[in-house]
Amino acid sequence: MTETLVKDTYMTTAIAGALKAAMAEDESVIVLGEDVELSTIGCTKGLVDEFGTNRVRNSPISEATVVGSCVGAAATGLRPVMDLMFSSFFYVALDQVANQAARLRYMSGGQVDLPLVYFAGTGPSGSAAAQHSENPHSLLMHLSGIKVVFPSSPGDAAGLLIASVRDPNPVVFLLDLMLAGSKGPVPAEIEPLLIGKAEVKRSGDDVTIVAIASAVGAALEVAAELEADGVSAEVIDPRTLTPFDWDAVTESVARTGRLVVVDPARRTCGAAGEIVARVTESNWPDLKSRPRRVTWEDVPIPFSPVLEEAVTLRQDQIREAVTATVAGNGRA
Amino acid sequence: MTETLVKDTYMTTAIAGALKAAMAEDESVIVLGEDVELSTIGCTKGLVDEFGTNRVRNSPISEATVVGSCVGAAATGLRPVMDLMFSSFFYVALDQVANQAARLRYMSGGQVDLPLVYFAGTGPSGSAAAQHSENPHSLLMHLSGIKVVFPSSPGDAAGLLIASVRDPNPVVFLLDLMLAGSKGPVPAEIEPLLIGKAEVKRSGDDVTIVAIASAVGAALEVAAELEADGVSAEVIDPRTLTPFDWDAVTESVARTGRLVVVDPARRTCGAAGEIVARVTESNWPDLKSRPRRVTWEDVPIPFSPVLEEAVTLRQDQIREAVTATVAGNGRA
Amino acid sequence: MATAERQRQEVDLIGLFARMARIRAFERKVQALFKRGNLPGFVHLYIGEEAVGVGACSVLDDADKITSTHRGHGHLLAKGADPKLMMAELLGRETGYCKGKGGSMHIVDYSLGILGANGIVGGGLPIATGSGLADRVLGRDRVTVCFFGDGASNQGVLHEALNLSAIWSLPVIFLCENNHYTEWMRTEDITAGRIADRSQAFGIPGVQVDGNDVLAVREAAATAVARARAGEGPSLIEAETYRHHGHNEGEEVFSGPYRPQDEIDDWIARDPLVLFRNRLVDDGAAPEQFDEIQEREEQLIEEAYRFAEESPMPAAASALDDLYAETE
Amino acid sequence: MATAERQRQEVDLIGLFARMARIRAFERKVQALFKRGNLPGFVHLYIGEEAVGVGACSVLDDADKITSTHRGHGHLLAKGADPKLMMAELLGRETGYCKGKGGSMHIVDYSLGILGANGIVGGGLPIATGSGLADRVLGRDRVTVCFFGDGASNQGVLHEALNLSAIWSLPVIFLCENNHYTEWMRTEDITAGRIADRSQAFGIPGVQVDGNDVLAVREAAATAVARARAGEGPSLIEAETYRHHGHNEGEEVFSGPYRPQDEIDDWIARDPLVLFRNRLVDDGAAPEQFDEIQEREEQLIEEAYRFAEESPMPAAASALDDLYAETE
Numbered sequence A, B: 001m002t003e004t005l006v007k008d009t010y011m012t013t014a015i016a017g018a019l020k021a022a023m024a025e026d027e028s029v030i031v032l033g034e035d036v037e038l039s040t041i042g043c044t045k046g047l048v049d050e051f052g053t054n055r056v057r058n059s060p061i062s063e064a065t066v067v068g069s070c071v072g073a074a075a076t077g078l079r080p081v082m083d084l085m086f087s088s089f090f091y092v093a094l095d096q097v098a099n100q101a102a103r104l105r106y107m108s109g110g111q112v113d114l115p116l117v118y119f120a121g122t123g124p125s126g127s128a129a130a131q132h133s134e135n136p137h138s139l140l141m142h143l144s145g146i147k148v149v150f151p152s153s154p155g156d157a158a159g160l161l162i163a164s165v166r167d168p169n170p171v172v173f174l175l176d177l178m179l180a181g182s183k184g185p186v187p188a189e190i191e192p193l194l195i196g197k198a199e200v201k202r203s204g205d206d207v208t209i210v211a212i213a214s215a216v217g218a219a220l221e222v223a224a225e226l227e228a229d230g231v232s233a234e235v236i237d238p239r240t241l242t243p244f245d246w247d248a249v250t251e252s253v254a255r256t257g258r259l260v261v262v263d264p265a266r267r268t269c270g271a272a273g274e275i276v277a278r279v280t281e282s283n284w285p286d287l288k289s290r291p292r293r294v295t296w297e298d299v300p301i302p303f304s305p306v307l308e309e310a311v312t313l314r315q316d317q318i319r320e321a322v323t324a325t326v327a328g329n330g331r332a
Numbered sequence C, D: 001m002a003t004a005e006r007q008r009q010e011v012d013l014i015g016l017f018a019r020m021a022r023i024r025a026f027e028r029k030v031q032a033l034f035k036r037g038n039l040p041g042f043v044h045l046y047i048g049e050e051a052v053g054v055g056a057c058s059v060l061d062d063a064d065k066i067t068s069t070h071r072g073h074g075h076l077l078a079k080g081a082d083p084k085l086m087m088a089e090l091l092g093r094e095t096g097y098c099k100g101k102g103g104s105m106h107i108v109d110y111s112l113g114i115l116g117a118n119g120i121v122g123g124g125l126p127i128a129t130g131s132g133l134a135d136r137v138l139g140r141d142r143v144t145v146c147f148f149g150d151g152a153s154n155q156g157v158l159h160e161a162l163n164l165s166a167i168w169s170l171p172v173i174f175l176c177e178n179n180h181y182t183e184w185m186r187t188e189d190i191t192a193g194r195i196a197d198r199s200q201a202f203g204i205p206g207v208q209v210d211g212n213d214v215l216a217v218r219e220a221a222a223t224a225v226a227r228a229r230a231g232e233g234p235s236l237i238e239a240e241t242y243r244h245h246g247h248n249e250g251e252e253v254f255s256g257p258y259r260p261q262d263e264i265d266d267w268i269a270r271d272p273l274v275l276f277r278n279r280l281v282d283d284g285a286a287p288e289q290f291d292e293i294q295e296r297e298e299q300l301i302e303e304a305y306r307f308a309e310e311s312p313m314p315a316a317a318s319a320l321d322d323l324y325a326e327t328e
């Protein structure tokens, strides 16, 4: 498979390619959202030329109804992929996500599949300020009934995008905007990846770092740095948050006995807290030292670059957390 | 103060009384929402007779705009109290909560106070099914910028309601519908309680049970039962979740060395996980055994009574969790 | 207009009455069960509004679709839902439409194009729009009727759904059941202008009809359906009607009287079943048959109740099923 | 209508021109800064639309209020915001309106009744409604102008805000700036009917005006404001205009050309500053003064820029301030 890799593909191009493949393989896949013809972020670029305006639909700024129309369309024969542009706009339409898309199957006793994908760019992208920088994955994880995909590399993004479109359930597919301009290898023939399968991005014995989306790259850099200090860090990328590959994490912590979670999101009731709590429960006897979280501060994302930097993830914090966790021994 | 207690006041009556006092002491307090004149849940009962239709306003089913109008009104001189009826309806209006109410002060560099209260009945109330049984407190805690009050007794509710209306910040005030028909003492002259102050509802030495809203009563019953088995359980009611009285919990666990959190909410990314994670971080050296959570299952609330019971909190689960936690010793 | 014409002519008038009678019998039974404390959860009855659901669904084929509301029993029965499975669902049984997971506000039958009752007021508007979108994209000759209330007409999604279905010419009929109350509020106190006018700015026809006259509703629906099938896009119909019962069963404990007695009396005097029966008798129908029909439907509902009551409760463990579909 | 009459008469025409020139100068400066890479974040310029903000705000007192949008610089300057504090905010400085926390899309000046730009399209509609509600409840003789775009007109909150302000007779003027584009989409492709008609079903007057004619906007606003102050409730104004620039600065890298060149040319030929200047000159104003005014305003903006540039960045630790107000 490595031979067929297209090297240095942008994350956005990888997603656009996967979406194109998904549309080509199944006529019931449609794409809709504001400016999907032109494509603001780039993930729907060129689709309208290929598939026409019946299947690629620019929609008005009516997020609640467009999000909800995906539910109705998915229940009656389409596989809609909606581009919400920025994940902050989920809040405008959250009823249709939380009370409808994530509920109808369960409430109907399993009568209906809802194969739909809500795609959105997410997180800070450089002074986009509080209303364009949310990372809503923790909130979506809390809802239940909707899958949450949040990849860290172009290859993963392409494989998971195909899998999301094929999935018979509602899926939120998040593109970390910090990664929009990043590059990586993507197979020429995109194969679906399993939703619910983590990947060990680096193996190690001394500490398990669980990192989400753009935090994966930062964690890998820290792990590489710490190797010089003789620390062998394992970096796990869950890739999908609902369902979550708990086995991968608990198995790793069972070996390393140490856990640091790095999550680009506010701390309170975030994914990092869930992972710490869950591992503390499941791996209690294994834990050799205090688990730690590295997250944003519990404030909105401010505009000014200095302020944005102050509240979001910094590599030195990850390094400190890992170092302290490795240094910890037992109850001390 | 005990002399002036009005015994056996319903939770709803206590809240209605506090709201009446808040309106009487400050002319800028208004109440709005669907059927606030008649009062579906009972917490706005009689207010229109006392204060008239200028200050007590029935509103149309337009949650997004009514929620948002509270932001505009609070920024320009009123102290609106909006009754959303069921907390599930927050999703319909979440943009105005998450992107506006919880953000404007911060984004404006602190230029404006937004003294407003969003009141809602919340949680299961007996086969109300998935769209009328949410407990959104964890999601609201994750937002930052908005306070979250979630009391467990009529007395606390009354004192916290007054405090919420007087607070210069947006506050979500949740009435656990399992408690709507419960009774307890309320002072004749309602005094505000501090938002951000937990209460130890029962003192104990062996284990700390942090319980939220209707879980407090269940936890107290379990604690009373376990006394016979020689277990001394402390029960802490945070009463407000944002801000959260971490000191109260960490101080308690420093003494007991054991933690069980009981939260009427889905598990993943919920308040219970946050409390377990936070205490694990802060009280690592103190913990004598594995901390545990008792929560709902990670599914929507189903309709049928047997199913609803199966996914929500059961006292036997609390008892088991406490017993197991007390039995645990060190890493085992 | 050929289809509309055909459908108009083919009408089985006695069948319409029978369906209204079925709804009435179902709701009466539900009311009795609620009173006896045998029914969990919220119940909103359709009594008094039967002509709307039956008139509208009478011009739909099985493969056409509807979205419904919290007051949905009538819509579902009108669209052909099985009273047995409905009653079992209301009683929270394993044999119910949703295996006991949904209850009164969430009954669904996708095989009959019933895309769901909804506990969120206005929640069905976007879903119906999406159903219309699927028909449009796939070139299917189907329509979707979106039932919603006068109270729901103040949700912003109405505005959005009208716009979206107008620009995409979606085959959706927005059918507002104006029973003049939003819970315990007079809707006119919280609603500016006429609801039927709310589509005009979008270039969508909007009409008001007598919602207690099943043939008037049928006529308006036929016109709208024909328009939709011809690819000319959505329509709005406002059907004026009244609920004989409270907003929900059991409201008396806190609501007190909130509607003028003469208003109630006037509307009950215009009971849609009585109106229609009288009209048919005036037109020469044999009067005895109507009592027979009502008895037959009542029996049917009694059987449905027995079926439901004899059905087992779902297994507790099944509460964890049905959240996600298995991936292939 | 006495107030409207008075305001119409008292107009300082040269002052109107000067304010439009200030906006133009500010936006030109911002454009240059963005091009040089000196500006963080998103920037949406108001060039070409100046007559709308200035015309509308010219009939407001300081204590009247506005809500603005992501394209808000013009509204804020029209309402009297300090270009220094604005520029400092755009540059993320401690001295900015929001201490660097807000940026272009979130500038606020409560002391001037500027309740906020907004990054959520349509987000200001409920907030303006609430501002009107406060005036109504407290019996204050104030009005609120809610600026929103043609794209925003498809958000459901417009429908809700119109209904709410109609039933409560709120003193709110809903002012739609129709620049014919929603980002890179032609708004007419995604919008049914005329925006000005969208208030009619609620019994609210709706008018279309030439948004490039500052006096026409002023006239329409004066009528609406008078109505609001008289307690007669809200109005809708649709001002037709055009943005000379892209949706946001820097769009070229991905947008390509998406508007017909002759359309752009036609609108630039109707530049609101040129139009107004020509008109005033035709009416006898001395031509030289306009260049002077423009230069003066450009200088003012240069000063604002110097102030901003010399201002310190906020301290990193201040990122944790300002989330909650202290409780007493």
Ligand SMILES: Cc1ncc(C[n+]2csc(CCOP(=O)(O)OP(=O)(O)O)c2C)c(N)n1
Pocket: B034, B061, B063, B085, B089, B092, C044, C070, C071, C119, C120, C121, C122, C148, C149, C150, C151, C152, C153, C179, C181, C182, C183, C247
């Ligand atoms: C979003 C939302 N807001 C409020 C409610 C509570 N509620 C249930 S029914 C109802 C009144 C609905 O009125 P209308 O649409 O006229 O329907 P009707 O009950 O008269 O049939 C309200 C406010 C709800 N279920 N959902």
Ligand SMILES: Cc1ncc(C[n+]2csc(CCOP(=O)(O)OP(=O)(O)O)c2C)c(N)n1
Pocket: A034, A061, A063, A085, A089, A092, D044, D070, D071, D119, D120, D121, D122, D148, D149, D150, D151, D152, D153, D179, D180, D181, D182, D183, D247
């Ligand atoms: C709720 C929401 N959806 C989408 C966007 C992205 N967005 C920013 S501006 C814009 C277009 C707004 O068009 P219009 O209201 O006409 O204002 P204009 O930019 O033309 O001034 C869009 C879609 C947003 N900021 N908020």
Ligand SMILES: [Mg+2]
Pocket: C149, C150, C151, C177, C178, C179, C180, C181, C182, C183, C187
């Ligand atoms: Mg009604």
Ligand SMILES: [Mg+2]
Pocket: D149, D150, D151, D177, D178, D179, D180, D181, D182, D183, D187
């Ligand atoms: Mg525009």
